[in-house]
Amino acid sequence: MDELLAQLNPEQRKAVKVTKGPILILAGAGSGKTRVITYRIAYLIKSKNINPKNILAITFTNKAAGEMQSRIQTLLGSDHKVWIRTFHSTCAKMLRGGAERIGIKKNFAIYDEYDQLSVIKECLSDLDIDAKAFSPAYIAAVINNIKENLSSGSAIESDILRNVYNVYNKKLAEYNALDFDDLIMKVVELFKTDEDILEYYQEKFRYILVDEYQDTNRAQYVLTKMLAEKHRNLCVVGDDDQSIYSWRGAEIRNILDFEEDFPDTTVIKLQQNYRSTRRILKAASAVVSNNEYRKSKTLWCDNETGERIVFFDADDSYTEAAYVARKIMELKLKGVNLGEIAVFYRVNYQSRLFEECFITYRIPYEVVGSLRFYERAEIKNVLAYLRVINNPLDAVSLRRIINVPSRKIGHETMEKISAYGEKHRISVYEVLHEVDNIKKINSGTRKRIKNFAKMIDLLIDTQRQMDIYELALQVVKDSGYLSSLSEDRTERDYIRRKNVEELMLSMKDYARERPEANLNDYLEEVSLRSDIDDWNESTERVNLMTLHNAKGLEFDIVFITGFEDGLIPHYKSQQDAKQYEEERRLLYVGITRARKLLHMTYARQRDMFRAGPSYTELSPFYHEIPRDVMCSGYNID
DNA sequence: CAGGAGGGGCTTTTT
DNA sequence: GCCCCTCCTG
Numbered sequence: 019m020d021e022l023l024a025q026l027n028p029e030q031r032k033a034v035k036v037t038k039g040p041i042l043i044l045a046g047a048g049s050g051k052t053r054v055i056t057y058r059i060a061y062l063i064k065s066k067n068i069n070p071k072n073i074l075a076i077t078f079t080n081k082a083a084g085e086m087q088s089r090i091q092t093l094l095g096s097d098h099k100v101w102i103r104t105f106h107s108t109c110a111k112m113l114r115g116g117a118e119r120i121g122i123k124k125n126f127a128i129y130d131e132y133d134q135l136s137v138i139k140e141c142l143s144d145l146d147i148d149a150k151a152f153s154p155a156y157i158a159a160v161i162n163n164i165k166e167n168l169s170s171g172s173a174i175e176s177d178i179l180r181n182v183y184n185v186y187n188k189k190l191a192e193y194n195a196l197d198f199d200d201l202i203m204k205v206v207e208l209f210k211t212d213e214d215i216l217e218y219y220q221e222k223f224r225y226i227l228v229d230e231y232q233d234t235n236r237a238q239y240v241l242t243k244m245l246a247e248k249h250r251n252l253c254v255v256g257d258d259d260q261s262i263y264s265w266r267g268a269e270i271r272n273i274l275d276f277e278e279d280f281p282d283t284t285v286i287k288l289q290q291n292y293r294s295t296r297r298i299l300k301a302a303s304a305v306v307s308n309n310e311y312r313k314s315k316t317l318w319c320d321n322e323t324g325e326r327i328v329f330f331d332a333d334d335s336y337t338e339a340a341y342v343a344r345k346i347m348e349l350k351l352k353g354v355n356l357g358e359i360a361v362f363y364r365v366n367y368q369s370r371l372f373e374e375c376f377i378t379y380r381i382p383y384e385v386v387g388s389l390r391f392y393e394r395a396e397i398k399n400v401l402a403y404l405r406v407i408n409n410p411l412d413a414v415s416l417r418r419i420i421n422v423p424s425r426k427i428g429h430e431t432m433e434k435i436s437a438y439g440e441k442h443r444i445s446v447y448e449v450l451h452e453v454d455n456i457k458k459i460n461s462g463t464r465k466r467i468k469n470f471a472k473m474i475d476l477l478i479d480t481q482r483q484m485d486i487y488e489l490a491l492q493v494v495k496d497s498g499y500l501s502s503l504s505e506d507r508t509e510r511d512y513i514r515r516k517n518v519e520e521l522m523l524s525m526k527d528y529a530r531e532r533p534e535a536n537l538n539d540y541l542e543e544v545s546l547r548s549d550i551d552d553w554n555e556s557t558e559r560v561n562l563m564t565l566h567n568a569k570g571l572e573f574d575i576v577f578i579t580g581f582e583d584g585l586i587p588h589y590k591s592q593q594d595a596k597q598y599e600e601e602r603r604l605l606y607v608g609i610t611r612a613r614k615l616l617h618m619t620y621a622r623q624r625d626m627f628r629a630g631p632s633y634t635e636l637s638p639f640y641h642e643i644p645r646d647v648m649c650s651g652y653n654i655d
Numbered sequence: 656c657a658g659g660a661g662g663g664g665c666t667t668t669t670t
Numbered sequence: 671g672c673c674c675c676t677c678c679t680g
Contacts, residue, residue, distance in 0.1 A: 079670080106670050131669080198670055266669065365667055428657045548670060566668045588667055
């Protein structure tokens with residue numbers, strides 16, 4: 019351990035060795051944060067003889083959790099039992115244990131954004147509200163806001179919205195489902211309801227560490243505080259300059275006011291940057307220093323001066339993409355690994371132009387996110403079958419698959435089924451079993467419904483004898499879904515079939531790696547998985563991703579594209595000063611990902627979907643970057 | 656009454 | 671460019 023500690027600078031060492039009481043580690047970009055966190059956990063176990071079971075570490079993504087797991091494993095040279103998870107996954111696990119205490123069955127489904135929108139649309143149709151007057155997306159934002167802040171529905175002023183909120187939650191309860199924010203909120207509720215459970219976890223997790231603390235929301239903050247209250251060994255790590263999730267309810271306040279919440283806090287600032295060149299760091303610091311709302315700190319470094327930041331002013335977005343492609347070709351010729359190159363953009367749809375261009379230039383690339391695998395229709399369909407088998411009350415999934423592939427059970431029929439269920443206070447799934455009582459449905463349709471129900475029942479019965487892969491195979495065969503995809507010979511169906519095959523393969527891996535896991539475990543993991551989790555660092559491909567996804571990563575060479583007013587900062591963030599500052603932080607995050615070389619590009623014309631090309635303005639943040647660290651990229655020809 | 660075809664609308668970021 | 675909704679057909 020001493021050997022390890024010797025590798026750290028004095029501040030880092032202090033961050034590892036102060037194990038008692040509340041600690042705030044303000045870790046600037048590239049200051050060796052991950053190393054400090056992993057060493058800290060290893061130190062607790064090895065030098066302080068803390069039982070690994072008594073440590074909880076919360077990360078922002080599953081990917082980060084996985085990396086931390088393996089790093090600690092390497093440091094300790096053995097298996098360990100530290101809980102390293104995201105907030106959502108931590109809460110899901112806690113709820114699997116104690117949910118029944120607050121009226122949730124433990125096979126609850128986890129609803130993602132799209133499932134949530136389905137439920138909201140159901141509410142609107144039930145309540146006869148025009149979706150044009152209140153858009154589902156807006157309502158989702160209202161609902162999430164309430165839950166993220168642990169506020170109550172009664173705080174909603176609009177009668178209509180308050181009503182939707184209540185009906186929405188009632189439906190989730192009927193479906194035995196929780197949305198993302200419920201996961202956190204319900205655990206807080208559980209802790210408030212059952213002191214024994216809270217005490218159990220307080221006793222269990224004597225040492226708590228929360229990474230990316232600047233991106234926690236109110237609910238997560240309260241949860242953390244409850245857990246840490248007894249032993250008070252709470253270490254939070256973050257950087258207010260990298261807070262980029264306020265739109266998801268994150269409160270930068272949580273990190274800025276930590277010392278007020280815990281007056282005896284040890285504050286440690288990690289301000290030496292080991293990642294980027296001086297010029298890159300200078301640009302990043304200059305940009306972010308324009309923010310009012312931050313803890314002041316100064317990053318410094320001993321690193322090389324490095325190349326100037328290359329700024330390219332393109333006539334249009336196609337030229338921009340071509341510039342990036344050509345620069346990448348040049349780099350490749352110089353022997354640069356393509357995996358060390360990343361292209362960042364503000365919004366997902368920007369990836370398309372780069373993809374098209376890279377294909378013509380034959381540049382291998384990998385897009386993180388965009389068309390998210392687990393959100394593709396065919397994948398969601400297969401998973402919906404599994405979700406119904408796991409939790410037949412899950413009406414969103416049931417509705418999704420009852421007519422996929424087509425069983426001639428359409429909209430009208432489903433309306434009748436829902437109405438019947440509503441009237442007799444039973445679930446949709448139960449209605450399927452007494453469909454003969456609904457005379458309004460013709461006998462042919464009733465027969466088809468009964469066949470469907472029989473198939474699901476059979477799958478429910480047999481699931482216990484199979485692993486997840488075998489079950490899914492049974493599902494796609496019995497349901498006729500696989501053959502329906504095979505029948506058509508369009509390109510689209512081919513891709514869908516390929517995707518389903520890929521899903522099946524991943525299930526096979528899952529079943530092999532985690533033989534003890536059940537269907538419930540699998541579905542939970544898949545529901546909480548993010549794009550970045552599935553991304554593997556490759557040496558062969560250029561990485562394309564949003565600025566948000568770039569957080570926590572680093573690359574030798576970075577392209578920040580679409581450096582325009584309206585994209586960076588995004589036009590929807592320009593009214594509000596706080597949101598505007600967040601856009602600046604987003605840029606800061608992007609710049610600080612680069613180790614050696616940074617390109618920034620701006621397209622004077624960009625196709626907006628409807629009207630043809632529209633003219634753009636250079637980002638106002640451009641003028642915040644000191645002239646002397648930049649140069650022009652015009653000399654490409 | 657299911658389901659395909661065609662028109663209109665809209666695109667931030669994500670656990 | 672894609673998704674959703676509507677309208678029309680079978």
